Amino acid sequence: MKRSCSNFPAAIFSFFIAAVAGSQPALSQAKTTISGWLRTGVEYEYNEKFRENFYRGKVQFNVKVDKNLEAQIDVRGESEEHAMELREAFFTAELGKAAGLDFGQGKKRFGLEFQKSKENLLTNERTLIYQHLEPFGFVGRDVNIRYYHKAKSDGRRNGISLSLGYSEDHNVTAVGHWTRLNTIGSFALGASSVVQVDKIAGGSQTVWALGAELLRDTEKHHVEIEAVAGQDPFRSEFEKSFGDGKNVYFFGGKILYGHYFKKSRFEPVFVYSLLVPDLDTFEVNTMELLAGLNYYAASALRIGLNGDLLLATSTKDQDERTYAGSKVILQVQLVW
Amino acid sequence: MLNLKAFPTCFIFAAVFLYSCGKIVDPPDTDDYGLTKIEFTITSEYLGILNSMVFARREVPARVEIAGERRKIFARYSGQTALGQLKKSYTVEFADPDHSLNAFKGESGFRGHREYVISAQNGDHTKLNTTLGFWAFRQAGLMASEIEPAAVYLNGDYQGLYYLIEPVDEDFLRIRQRRLGSLYEAFNGQFDGAHFSFAGGYDVRLGFESKGEREEFYGDLERLIQILDASTPENLPARIEPLLDAENYLRYLAVSVLFHNWDGYFNNFRLHLDPQIGKFQFIPWDLDNLLELHPTRSRLEGANELSEKLLQVPAYRQRYKKILLELMDEKLTVARLDLLIDDTAAKIARAYAVDRFLTAPGSKPLVEHTTATKRFIRDWYAKIREDLRKLD
Numbered sequence: 038m039k040r041s042c043s044n045f046p047a048a049i050f051s052f053f054i055a056a057v058a059g060s061q062p063a064l065s066q067a068k069t070t071i072s073g074w075l076r077t078g079v080e081y082e083y084n085e086k087f088r089e090n091f092y093r094g095k096v097q098f099n100v101k102v103d104k105n106l107e108a109q110i111d112v113r114g115e116s117e118e119h120a121m122e123l124r125e126a127f128f129t130a131e132l133g134k135a136a137g138l139d140f141g142q143g144k145k146r147f148g149l150e151f152q153k154s155k156e157n158l159l160t161n162e163r164t165l166i167y168q169h170l171e172p173f174g175f176v177g178r179d180v181n182i183r184y185y186h187k188a189k190s191d192g193r194r195n196g197i198s199l200s201l202g203y204s205e206d207h208n209v210t211a212v213g214h215w216t217r218l219n220t221i222g223s224f225a226l227g228a229s230s231v232v233q234v235d236k237i238a239g240g241s242q243t244v245w246a247l248g249a250e251l252l253r254d255t256e257k258h259h260v261e262i263e264a265v266a267g268q269d270p271f272r273s274e275f276e277k278s279f280g281d282g283k284n285v286y287f288f289g290g291k292i293l294y295g296h297y298f299k300k301s302r303f304e305p306v307f308v309y310s311l312l313v314p315d316l317d318t319f320e321v322n323t324m325e326l327l328a329g330l331n332y333y334a335a336s337a338l339r340i341g342l343n344g345d346l347l348l349a350t351s352t353k354d355q356d357e358r359t360y361a362g363s364k365v366i367l368q369v370q371l372v373w
Numbered sequence: 374m375l376n377l378k379a380f381p382t383c384f385i386f387a388a389v390f391l392y393s394c395g396k397i398v399d400p401p402d403t404d405d406y407g408l409t410k411i412e413f414t415i416t417s418e419y420l421g422i423l424n425s426m427v428f429a430r431r432e433v434p435a436r437v438e439i440a441g442e443r444r445k446i447f448a449r450y451s452g453q454t455a456l457g458q459l460k461k462s463y464t465v466e467f468a469d470p471d472h473s474l475n476a477f478k479g480e481s482g483f484r485g486h487r488e489y490v491i492s493a494q495n496g497d498h499t500k501l502n503t504t505l506g507f508w509a510f511r512q513a514g515l516m517a518s519e520i521e522p523a524a525v526y527l528n529g530d531y532q533g534l535y536y537l538i539e540p541v542d543e544d545f546l547r548i549r550q551r552r553l554g555s556l557y558e559a560f561n562g563q564f565d566g567a568h569f570s571f572a573g574g575y576d577v578r579l580g581f582e583s584k585g586e587r588e589e590f591y592g593d594l595e596r597l598i599q600i601l602d603a604s605t606p607e608n609l610p611a612r613i614e615p616l617l618d619a620e621n622y623l624r625y626l627a628v629s630v631l632f633h634n635w636d637g638y639f640n641n642f643r644l645h646l647d648p649q650i651g652k653f654q655f656i657p658w659d660l661d662n663l664l665e666l667h668p669t670r671s672r673l674e675g676a677n678e679l680s681e682k683l684l685q686v687p688a689y690r691q692r693y694k695k696i697l698l699e700l701m702d703e704k705l706t707v708a709r710l711d712l713l714i715d716d717t718a719a720k721i722a723r724a725y726a727v728d729r730f731l732t733a734p735g736s737k738p739l740v741e742h743t744t745a746t747k748r749f750i751r752d753w754y755a756k757i758r759e760d761l762r763k764l765d
Binding site for chain 1 (some may be wrong): 397398401420424428429431458459693730733
C-alpha cells in the first residue's frame with residue numbers, strides 16, 4: 038500500500054536529526070548543498086505494444102552538520118509513480134584520511150556498478166548482471182552501517198568498504214568491497230563479496246556471492262571487466278523446501294568499453310555480458326549485447342542512446358536464442 | 374576521427390553479435406494452459422524493492438497483461454501467510470487514471486474493480502477448495518467473491534496456478550448495489566484472531582481491521598460484542614437482530630461447517646454493516662484452508678463465541694438445522710459438488726501439471742486430490758446428518 042520507503046529508516050533518520058539538533062546548537066547554520074539529476078526519454082521494448090516516455094528525477098540534500106558530520110537525503114520520483122519517495126537517508130561521520138562511517142538507509146555496494154551513482158554509469162540502465170542481482174537483495178538499499186576508506190591515485194592505493202545491513206523482509210546482509218589502484222598496469226583490481234541471511238518459510242538460509250573486477254578509468258577510456266558468481270536465494274530456497282535441498286549457483290561476466298572523443302563529445306559504449314542463472318544447466322543462459330552512444334552537449338547534459346539486445350536460451354530450447362526483453366532507450370540526462 | 378584503439382572492441386562486439394544473430398528466433402508465446410493468463414512485468418529495481426519490503430506490503434509500479442489487456446498497475450505482495458512463502462500472492466491496483474475513473478462509475482477498471490487479488494492460495498494443495506468454497510457460499514445466499522483460476526507469469530517465467538479473486542471492498546459492494554458502511558476484516562493477531570467476546574480484556578483491534586467508510590471506527594462492532602456478552606438465550610434475538618443479520622450468519626456457519634472452514638471462524642471473514650439494511654452481514658474470504666479436519670473446530674456447532682451464543686437459542690438452533698439439511702439436500706448436494714470438482718479439475722489440470730510447487734517430489738497428483746476431496750465430502754456429510762439427529 039505504501040509508495041514511499043518504509044517508515045523505519047525515516048523514523049531512525051528523524052530521531053538522529055532530533056538528536057543532532059539537540060547536541061548541535063549551530064545546526065541552523067549547517068551548510069546545505071543540493072544536487073541531483075533529471076532524466077527524460079523514450080523506451081521501446083521488443084514485443085511491447087507501446088513505446089513509453091518517461092521522466093525521472095532525483096534531488097539530493099547534503100547537510101554539513103559540522104566539520105566531521107554530514108547528513109544526506111536522496112528523494113526521487115518518476116513518471117510511473119507520480120510521487121516522490123525517500124530513497125536514501127544516512128549520516129556520514131568523517132574519520133579523516135578519506136575514511137568515514139555511514140549510518141542509515143543506503144546502498145548495498147556489491148560490484149562495480151553499485152560503487153557509484155546511477156547517473157555516473159555510461160549506460161542508461163544497469164547492465165544484465167546487476168538486473169539479475171537486484172531481486173535477490175544482493176544490491177539495492179537497506180538500513181546499514183558502513184565503514185570505508187577510499188583509494189586515492191595520489192596516496193593510498195587500497196580502498197575498502199564494509200557494511201552490515203538489515204532490511205524490512207528480515208534479511209541481514211554483509212557486503213564488502215576492496216579495490217587496489219594501478220595493480221595490472223593502469224587497471225585497478227577489485228573484489229566484492231556479499232553474505233546474506235535470508236528469512237525463508239520455516240527458518241533461514243545463508244546465501245552469498247563473490248565478484249572480481251578490473252577497472253580502467255581515464256579521461257578517454259573506460260574499461261570494466263567483471264565476473265560474479267554466487268548462490269541464487271530463490272532457486273536454492275525452492276530446492277530446500279520442495280526439491281533435493283541442493284544450492285543453485287549462478288555466474289555472470291561483463292566487459293564494458295567506453296571511449297570518449299573529446300573533440301566531438303561523443304562517447305560510444307559497448308557492453309557484452311553473459312548470465313548463467315543455474316551453473317548446472319550452463320547452456321541455459323542470456324547474452325547481453327549493448328551498443329550505446331553518449332553525446333555530452335554540456336558537461337552536465339548527456340544524451341544517451343542504448344540498444345540493449347538480450348539473447349536468451351531456455352530450458353525448452355538451448356539451440357536458439359530469443360530476444361525477449363531487448364530494448365532501445367533514448368535518454369537526456371541533466372546533472373546538477 | 375575514430376581512434377584506432379577502439380576497433381578491436383568494436384570488432385569483437387560485432388563478431389559476437391553476428392554469430393548470435395544466426396540463431397535468433399521470435400520468443401514463443403507463453404502458454405495460458407486453458408486459463409486466463411496474467412503476465413506481470415516488473416523492472417529488476419522495483420522487484421528488488423518489492424522483495425526487500427515484503428512485510429511492509431510496499432507497492433511498486435508495474436505492468437500486467439491480464440486476459441489479453443495490457444495495463445499499468447501498482448503491485449504489492451499480499452495475503453497473511455503467503456508473505457513469508459516463496460510463492461507469493463499479489464494485489465494489483467490499476468493505475469491508469471481513465472480506467473480508475475471508469476471503475477468508479479462501474480463501467481470499467483478490471484471487472485469493475487480498482488484493485489484485484491491474484492492469490493497463490495498456498496494453503497490449498499488441491500487447488501479445488503477456492504472454487505468449491507466461494508461457490509458454496511453463493512449457493513447459500515451469501516455475497517461472495519467471483520473467482521477464476523489463472524496462469525501467472527512474472528517477467529516471462531511461469532509462476533504457477535493462481536486464483537483471480539474479487540476483493541471485498543467498496544467496489545465489491547457497489548457492484549452488488551450495496552453501499553460501503555462499516556467493514557471489518559478478521560485477522561489472526563494476538564488473542565488468536567477475531568473474537569466476539571470481551572472476556573479476558575479482549576480489544577477488537579487485535580483481531581479486526583476497520584476498512585469501512587469511517588477510518589479507525591470500531592463503535593458498532595464493539596456494540597455488537599457488548600450485546601452478545603450481556604445477553605441471555607432468552608433475550609438475545611430481540612437484542613441482537615437490530616444489529617446482526619442472524620439468518621446470514623447461520624448460513625455462513627452452515628457452509629463453514631459443511632466445508633470445514635476452520636480458518637473462517639476467528640480469521641479471514643469480512644463483517645459488513647450495510648447502511649441500507651442497518652445490520653451486520655458476513656462475507657467469506659480466503660478459503661484455501663477448507664476440507665481439512667481441525668482438532669477442535671470440525672464439529673456441527675462450528676466455533677467462535679457468536680456461533681456458541683446463537684446456537685444456545687432454540688429458534689436459531691432449529692433454523693440452523695433446517696439450513697444445513699436444505700443445503701445438503703438441495704443446493705450443495707454431493708452430486709452437484711462432484712460435478713463442480715470434476716469440472717474444476719479438468720479446467721486447472723494443465724496449469725497444475727506444470728506448477729513446480731504443486732508437482733514437487735512427494736506431492737500428490739491432482740486426480741488423487743479429486744478422489745480424496747469427493748470421499749471426504751461424502752464421509753463428512755454422513756457424519757453431519759448423524760449429528761443433526763442429536764441436535765434438538
